[in-house]
Amino acid sequence: xxxxxxxxxxxxxxxxxxxxxxxxxxxxxxxxxxxxxxxxxxxxxxxxxxxxxxxxxxxxxxxxxxxxxxxxxxxxxxxxxxxxxxxxxxxxxxxxxxxxxxxxxxxxxxxxxxxxxxxxxxxxxxxxxxxxxxxxxxxxxxxxxxxxxxxxxxxxxxxxxxxxxxxxxxxxxxxxxxxxxxxxxxxxxxxxxxxxxxxxxxxxxxxxxxxxxxxxxxxxxxxxxxxxxxxxxxxxxxxxxxxxxxxxxxxxxxxxxxxxxxxxxxxxxxxxxxxxxxxxxxxxxxxxxxxxxxxxxxxxxxxxxxxxxxxxxxxxxxxxxxxxxxxxxxxxxxxxxxxxxxxxxxxxxxxxxxxxxxxxxxxxxxxxxxxxxxxxxxxxxxxxxxxxxxxxxxxxxxxxxxxxxxxxxxxxxxxxxxxxxxxxxxxxxxxxxxxxxxxxxxxxxxxxxxxxxxxxxxxxxxxxxxxxxxxxxxxxxxxxxxxxxxxxxxxxxxxxxxxxxxxxxxxxxxxxxxxxxxxxxxxxxxxxxxxxxxxxxxxxxxxxxxxxxxxxxxxxxxxxxxxxxxxxxxxxxxxxxxxxxxxxxxxxxxxxxxxxxxxxxxxxxxxxxxxxxxxxxxxxxxxxxxxxxxxxxxxxxxxxxxxxxxxxxxxxxxxxxxxxxxxxxxxxxxxxxxxxxxxxxxxxxxxxxxxxxxxxxxxxxxxxxxxx
Amino acid sequence: xxxxxxxxxxxxxxxxxxxxxxxxxxxxxxxxxxxxxxxxxxxxxxxxxxxxxxxxxxxxxxxxxxxxxxxxxxxxxxxxxxxxxxxxxxxxxxxxxxxxxxxxxxxxxxxxxxxxxxxxxxxxxxxxxxxxxxxxxxxxxxxxxxxxxxxxxxxxxxxxxxxxxxxxxxxxxxxxxxxxxxxxxxxxxxxxxxxxxxxxxxxxxxxxxxxxxxxxxxxxxxxxxxxxxxxxxxxxxxxx
Numbered sequence: 001x002x003x004x005x006x007x008x009x010x011x012x013x014x015x016x017x018x019x020x021x022x023x024x025x026x027x028x029x030x031x032x033x034x035x036x037x038x039x040x041x042x043x044x045x046x047x048x049x050x051x052x053x054x055x056x057x058x059x060x061x062x063x064x065x066x067x068x069x070x071x072x073x074x075x076x077x078x079x080x081x082x083x084x085x086x087x088x089x090x091x092x093x094x095x096x097x098x099x100x101x102x103x104x105x106x107x108x109x110x111x112x113x114x115x116x117x118x119x120x121x122x123x124x125x126x127x128x129x130x131x132x133x134x135x136x137x138x139x140x141x142x143x144x145x146x147x148x149x150x151x152x153x154x155x156x157x158x159x160x161x162x163x164x165x166x167x168x169x170x171x172x173x174x175x176x177x178x179x180x181x182x183x184x185x186x187x188x189x190x191x192x193x194x195x196x197x198x199x200x201x202x203x204x205x206x207x208x209x210x211x212x213x214x215x216x217x218x219x220x221x222x223x224x225x226x227x228x229x230x231x232x233x234x235x236x237x238x239x240x241x242x243x244x245x246x247x248x249x250x251x252x253x254x255x256x257x258x259x260x261x262x263x264x265x266x267x268x269x270x271x272x273x274x275x276x277x278x279x280x281x282x283x284x285x286x287x288x289x290x291x292x293x294x295x296x297x298x299x300x301x302x303x304x305x306x307x308x309x310x311x312x313x314x315x316x317x318x319x320x321x322x323x324x325x326x327x328x329x330x331x332x333x334x335x336x337x338x339x340x341x342x343x344x345x346x347x348x349x350x351x352x353x354x355x356x357x358x359x360x361x362x363x364x365x366x367x368x369x370x371x372x373x374x375x376x377x378x379x380x381x382x383x384x385x386x387x388x389x390x391x392x393x394x395x396x397x398x399x400x401x402x403x404x405x406x407x408x409x410x411x412x413x414x415x416x417x418x419x420x421x422x423x424x425x426x427x428x429x430x431x432x433x434x435x436x437x438x439x440x441x442x443x444x445x446x447x448x449x450x451x452x453x454x455x456x457x458x459x460x461x462x463x464x465x466x467x468x469x470x471x472x473x474x475x476x477x478x479x480x481x482x483x484x485x486x487x488x489x490x491x492x493x494x495x496x497x498x499x500x501x502x503x504x505x506x507x508x509x510x511x512x513x514x515x516x517x518x519x520x521x522x523x524x525x526x527x528x529x530x531x532x533x534x535x536x537x538x539x540x541x542x543x544x545x546x547x548x549x550x551x552x553x554x555x556x557x558x559x560x561x562x563x564x565x566x567x568x569x570x571x572x573x574x575x576x577x578x579x580x581x582x583x584x585x586x587x588x589x590x591x592x593x594x595x596x597x598x599x600x601x602x603x604x605x606x607x608x609x610x611x612x613x614x615x616x617x618x619x620x621x622x623x624x625x626x627x628x629x630x631x632x633x634x635x636x637x638x639x640x641x642x643x644x645x646x647x648x649x650x651x652x653x654x655x656x657x658x659x660x661x662x663x664x665x666x667x668x669x670x671x672x673x674x675x676x677x678x679x680x681x682x683x684x685x686x687x688x689x690x691x692x693x694x695x696x697x698x699x700x701x702x703x704x705x706x707x708x
Numbered sequence: 709x710x711x712x713x714x715x716x717x718x719x720x721x722x723x724x725x726x727x728x729x730x731x732x733x734x735x736x737x738x739x740x741x742x743x744x745x746x747x748x749x750x751x752x753x754x755x756x757x758x759x760x761x762x763x764x765x766x767x768x769x770x771x772x773x774x775x776x777x778x779x780x781x782x783x784x785x786x787x788x789x790x791x792x793x794x795x796x797x798x799x800x801x802x803x804x805x806x807x808x809x810x811x812x813x814x815x816x817x818x819x820x821x822x823x824x825x826x827x828x829x830x831x832x833x834x835x836x837x838x839x840x841x842x843x844x845x846x847x848x849x850x851x852x853x854x855x856x857x858x859x860x861x862x863x864x865x866x867x868x869x870x871x872x873x874x875x876x877x878x879x880x881x882x883x884x885x886x887x888x889x890x891x892x893x894x895x896x897x898x899x900x901x902x903x904x905x906x907x908x909x910x911x912x913x914x915x916x917x918x919x920x921x922x923x924x925x926x927x928x929x930x931x932x933x934x935x936x937x938x939x940x941x942x943x944x945x946x947x948x
Contacts, residue, residue: 109808112807
């Protein structure tokens, strides 16, 4: 494990009470949007940011499936922290600190990072101080004593002043000793004495101490501004002391004026972000982010990138805030603009969509930042997502061609062109468009996205067989598995005969066929599949396939094994018992609920594997068509049939059991657990009454105390 | 979320937890996303499970990424520090990090219950995960307790002996019955299976705030002898 490289890039900028760099860390639990591989409103705003960062050469994605995750770019951490540890150990030895064990145990405390202001009490800070001591060539044992003292309070934070003793050093070394005492006071949260000491040292001390103390004046004031602020609240006039905040800004300003390229210049600049955030100066904050972004490129560490993504998500919240305050950062404003075009869910608060006039008004901001192509994409995207002016979009992109290595921005334009062809139902042209894309582009993300769009195009025209063809350009198993739930029975049956398909794809097709024929009450069709292909030839995760080998019920109301039940229902479709047994089968295996898109998908991965449907791309959603045709039946249908249908072969026990089951389907909240039928309470009461009077001696009646 | 709601109507879990009045324990809360507002939880809430950071695996290397919440001052609620693991590992620097975090929370006069480990151990790896948790437990000072999150899959498909072997190693398992911003798909079925199994290790149910859960299935789980309460996963404030 290595320490985060952010300590090196902005060694002191995350220093105050709330670590600015924290992300949500719960991408999936907190409802992240799945990302397509082109800039789109329905993407997570961090996914869109990732695509723009890739164009800037900051990150590189190599997705293996869609949706892709914005954090998938990470490379190994920077090993610099471990190097610093070694340097500190040898510096301490050079200065005469004896007892390597004690140095090692002090450094151990710094292997872990602190919170807030104590984040900067790290190994790099100790290294910098020890280096300075070595350069200062102090008399006698002064260097050793000072190094020992710095190591003593390393990582102690609130407890830094416990055990502090004034150091018996020479006059020449006094400023260093006072500096250490001020630093320990600062970490211990004793701001007033720290301030007084740093103030004195900032005017009269050796160079290094003077510079560090001047910078620390800003740090102290910034912490004083937040004394009443903690995790429970957003910054506001009540919990942020504006006077101290101004003082911090002016102290960092002084520092930068005196030391424009000083040791702490980057940190001081970074802390203005914190000041702007605490002051709720959103425009200044956005400008800070744009400036930070401009410094990134090839070679920026992965952790800095991740910090940037997480911090902007938290502090600027481009997807949640109105875009107005974001324009000083055209990139963040673009994320907000796209998010403002998301389809609005009823009842959820929303931000007003960015319109053409607003875009036009800020064209200059983009041009000034060298981001004219991004602005052009937004204008084009507005025509697609908001105006739905597909002919115009096709006209505007008429001269564009796809390159082997297009930028994500150019690729996104190209995708909008193809989607416009689909929206105009020019499917042959759309098909050629995606086929050409697949022949040309090299980036795996762009390739997979094109495979998916080609598959959607084929699905729209009833040509799903092309997805599974032997030489299909849609070769990704994840895409093929997805479309199983849309395929018609003859196509699914043809897949069972194929030896070249992955076993999972075939198993999904098999399960789909059997389970859907059963749900559609075509037991003969289900039986034909089971007879031709035994369940043992297939495998799916968990107990997905278990119902096909179920043994039935041997106690209480007995029912035959699944295969026998199918045969029995074909032979005597009018048997109340077999109808009840099918009701029980569907109920036991939860086949009353809508079938999942991928039968054995791990529910934990559910959102991560949610591919975009045409509706997510702003296209008219295809009406959901039942590939098996006709009605699906639930347990409630079967129990009711036993109760209500005339001419059925049923015993009193069958009827009493059906009444008991139908009534119990509503236990104990009154919601139907056996289907989606709305059964009036009076009907439930009538079932109960009939059970308790007509069949009062049946065991199903004696156990039934209530109805719901 | 655009997920379709089940036809059976269901109760809505709000921040207000009076619905759980008859449960055996106070309702606890997870604060994971930094934009949750802890001010909206009840004064009589139980523990706060605060996300503190995660062990990431990048390019074959592991690194600790700080997340979440700095220590409050004298929180009225006992706190549990939560660490998410991407790898089934407990490296030395992470142990140090946890020790430093525990000290930092106590320095600000908080009552620290212990730590919680969040790792998506697949069902088939439960026995190995149990071993790792044993090592974590051994290095945790005795005054702290150990909680783990569990997948609903464990409850229905994990080997019962693997799960019950966690007793004595962990003080509780909190089963996460949510995904995204909603209840986990088929939660009713999971709850029924959970209720039917002879779990002996104390467990809690992790529910998502505002989640629409089937009240009958919840009621069944609450009757389980090892059930110890509910932890509500707070959602970020919906500014959007």
